[in-house]
Amino acid sequence: MAVRSKARAARLLSGRAPASARVDPGAYTGVVPDTEYLVHLAIGTPTQPVQLTLDTGSDLVWTQCRPCPACFAQTLPYFDPPNSSTFGALPCDSPMCDDLAWSSCGKQNLGNRTCVYVYGYADNSITTGSLDADTFTFAAGDSSGEASVPGLAFGCGIFNNGIFTSNETGIAGFGRGALSLPSQLKVDNFSHCFTTITGSEPSTVLLGLPADLYGGAVQSTPLVQNFSSLTAYYLSLKGITVGETRLPIPESAFALRQDGTGGTVIDSGTGMTSLPRGAYELMRDSFVAQARLPVDNATSSLLSQLCFSAPRRARPGDVPRLALHFEGATLELPRENYMFEFEDAGGGSFTCLAVNAGDDLTIIGNYQQQNLHVLYDLVGNTLSFVHAQCNRL
Known part of the structure; x- marks a missing residue:
């Protein structure tokens, strides 16, 4: 999870009807729980199911398509454009093609040259294909069945790695950005509530629906616009508390700079939160000083995380509390949102801090968003959140 989160950080450095869709944590393997949250919806007529990572850190919507000469293995069939009566290729001069960072003209198609895209990331992930349009089918916003929205642009990826x-x-x-699902649906807001990352229970993402946040004290913080990066959702992080100690980290460590670097983003596609190295080291040292558990140096070195030897059952107070302070809001994290437990083959029991050191960009990952109902108000330019049992919403 640490390796994937750091790779993800490299990526980030580089009037429709309301609808909803099922979201569940993807499968994970290994010691450290590591997953993306998958949106279940369908494309085409008749519908063909897809499972797409819900990613607030990018704009393009894409799925793997037949023929797929260079694609990663997936459990569902590849989307098959000829089997959809509502499928259509988008020409090079379409506004959506212009919104791509890199595109070119493909083969002649009924007099219009089709839009070919390459969407690459700094971690070497890449998708290449044609930008097309088709009908997307969601669960209806009023729970009456399904809602179909025609003409949404998406990438038909045939070279993906x-x-x-x-x-x-x-x-x-x-x-x-303009290519994202909320932007194309022209909704005023969307919200998600991620279930426990190590489980399999689904929840719902709501697009354009009044999201009633309840279950506790709702808090709100402004979204910060970074004109050098028009995709990510930036927040104003002011500080961090470990136990009862406000860490001596200057606000400038988390602040967006005038040149567009630095800052703090909230991202559903990143696993663990990452902090600038200096801020992380202060957090790590504070956890070591306040935890009532011994540091396990071997495990810490193996996993590149701060790990403690721990009893099989967590005891109150054996690790300090963790709180993130934003402008106008404080996120008090429950233990399960910043510590993960595991046992090794020899029967040893450990608990590790699910935060790592990164570059100058601070990223609030999905591990810290478990059982948190998060509302993105795109008109009011605010983010609101409240603790919730996401499998019960």
């Missing part, structure tokens, strides 16, 4: 799992068929961009 990188950090992907067999459960996903592509990515659903939920970013701020």
